[in-house]
Amino acid sequence: MFLAAVIALLAITSCHRTPKQARSRMSVPVSRDAEVVNVAGVRGGRLVVGITAEPKSFNWVTANDSASRQVTYQLMADLVHVNRGTQEVEPALAKSWEVSADGRSYTFHLRQDVKFSDGRPFSADDVVFTYQVFLDPKVNSTQRSLLIIDGKEPAVEKLDAYTVRFTFPRAHGPALRAFDVIGILPRHLLESAYHEGRFSQVWTMAEDIKNIVGLGPFRLKQVVPGQRVVLEANPYYWKVDRDRNVLPYLDELDFEIFPDQNAADLQLVSGPVDLLDKISPDDFEFLKKSSSGGRFTIVDAGASLEYLFLVLNQNSESNPSTHKPWIGPEKLRWFSQVNFRRAVSSAMDRAAIVSLVYHGAAHEIYAQSSPGNKFWFNPQVSRYDLNLKRAQDLLLQAGFRVRLTDGALISPSGTRVAFTLTTNADNRERTRICTLLQADLAKLGISVDVRLVEFNALVGELLQTRDYEAALMGLGGGDSDPGGEMNVWLSSGPLHLWHLGEARPAAPWEARVDDLMKLQMSTTSAADRKRAFDEVQKIVSDELPIIPLVSRDILIAAKVRVQNLQPAVMAPYALWNSEQIYLKP
16 A cells, blocks of 8 residues: 555655745844753754644634644643643743632743734733633533632733733642643734633634734745645744744644645655654554665654543443343342452553554553653552463352353353454554554453454444443553543543443442542642552552553654654654754754
């Protein structure tokens, strides 16, 4: 398939337009309250980034597709920022803040003399307006839930032109991180549209680019539908380097749109593309083989924040529509036994998955956090790793036996142990993993039938019909903080996949997880939160409500002339520090 793409695009490579130099930047005074970044670089040039999907909107508040968020991220700035490299919170538009003794109130002191990309001044009025929009349920922002506690939103008040206070209903451990990726909006341009109920209609792809204004390192310059989105340096940007040179270094950031990843790969190898963000394992292998000339390099940023796992359906209540159990009683008895789940985990060759599916660019995991999560990862969890003898012993203890005539595993009731494993057909890595797991479990005498469905159908089966037996799924990938996974680990959570809609915790260990997750959310002590979530991970590794398998690495490909590149495992993986990136002459 890739060879065909290479042949089809050879002619395109030779005639693809050469990026033009950006026009000279206008000169504006450096903000007196600018943030000084300890970097040095060379100013000028255009960075070409290959993407495989076209942005659908420039409206940061309502956009939810990855391409839109990848581009609009460069146009926006937030009050406080999670540094993707350190995973720690650091000042952004708020240069400092105080937290009240009870952990409920956050008072932010804003940078002064900061301007939007159209030259208009930024103040507390823009912050209050922004959060009015984000918190409005009618706007339906994807970030609104990050700030809601016990169903209540924080009170937002302007104390003076450069001071804003947020007061939450109670102490909220991860509250400070919730201010990340909520880009501050220009009140002077959007207030009337908001009050007229037209907010969802602004900043579409058809919008006049001069009306799309932010506080990020870049602003819109050109949109060519289906081809490219070009950004130019924001001349009013509020960060400077150590020599007081206004950032960003780049004159232009050009997102080139390609029909598929193969086409984008080719343009990195022999065309104008400078950077590819989060490439697949197969792309990783191809590009490694193609990088011998030294024109580009592959960077492995390490284990992502995503975790891939097997979930066995333990929904015990009857389906209210059919009045029948979600899953047959025999299989429910198997899946509900911890020794059965431990045996399944002990049969799985995670090292083979890492090697054969991810070409070495993944990490084995035994709980829900990966080693890429710098603060929250707990290495002291139980490891039910590959050990067929242990798996067989666990099954024998649970009353299962092996039929001598054909090696099939037989349940205590005399039934052949077999189930169907479902995953989404459009994910090549997951379909390969299912085949490997099928072979692994066959060694225990368990018969597994692999079933491939569309992704939306899989989600529907997991969350609505619950009409599945086992599924291969992934979660995570957002912030490193466990606050974002309350919906998974609380027994009442809407993503409590193995047993949805529990009226009460189904087991003492689930009740303990509930208590620990609530504890880590209601204290601002980092040490107390860490101890609580460490115990949650230990319980998950012992009880295995899901069976964690691997966390894939974040892989970035870039031309060697791209400097100050610091790939991270939190999105945006390669361009989170775009203002610091420069091109080597």
